[in-house]
Amino acid sequence: MNNAKFATALHILTLLDLAQGERLSSEWIAGSINLNPALVRKEISNLRKLGFISSKEGNGGGCTLARPSAEILLSELYQAIRVVPLLGRSNTPNPSCIVGRLINQHLDELYTEAELSLTSQLEKKTLKAFGEKFKPVS
Amino acid sequence: MNNAKFATALHILTLLDLAQGERLSSEWIAGSINLNPALVRKEISNLRKLGFISSKEGNGGGCTLARPSAEILLSELYQAIRVVPLLGRSNTPNPSCIVGRLINQHLDELYTEAELSLTSQLEKKTLKAFGEKFKPVS
DNA sequence: TTCATCTGTAATAATAATTGTTACAGTACA
């Protein structure tokens, strides 16, 4: 992963969590992330298709969480956002070499195990718990 | 990670492991990975600086493993190769928003934990064990 | 010594991924 999608998505969801059901506009969210509103809308659109967010068009529109933050696991978010293997791409090696012929298969196994380990780590964390970190200790 | 460095490095080390001390040239290695020899030399140079490989210039030169493959952990390799945070970059958010001001710190914590979990998974795997996968079952 | 073979490294080009920008149709509310 060499993009900021996970950070962006988590930022959006955190804002929505803390907003407690109040609709936020993409412009406002973009201001907090310091990103172009169109990019934010793209990510929102993605998160909406994945069921994390529900949004409303038109005047007074904006978006809210579609599910309680206590039920949203960061592992779900990771899996939804992921576009690239955790440990990077593979090459297209030479099949006439024994290593070349088999390495992608063995790398896949390795990557799968690695992802599983990461996922089970992220399963322990909810969006709600993440959002709590931003509240004053009082 | 959206590059093939981990795959490339592991490919190189696997070839060297299976070569059992025989020197391999960058040209030969490049042929197996199906990559430009200069790129392979760059990666070899990196692995040499990190102590995984020792190489010899000149006629009959090439490289070998600098340490027994049973002692090389895949977690070391990951840490050596890693150039980008596991879950991707962060944004440069707006500090006048409470979430914007704190999110990178909390993301860092999250990323650190995630990496730790991945690392402890990869610690269980040696280069030797990985290399075994390429040997015929007999 | 001279040649062929190889590493090490730099410089540069080409390609691909990522992010940023602008624009505008369509929706919803007042």
Next chain:
DNA sequence: TGTACTGTAACAATTATTATTACAGATGAA
């Protein structure tokens, strides 16, 4: 009917990654 939004496309700009070429220097062998 106007204003404030979303949703989406088309495109530009930037950055990351991979590929290519070139060549100095090391090493061993003829």
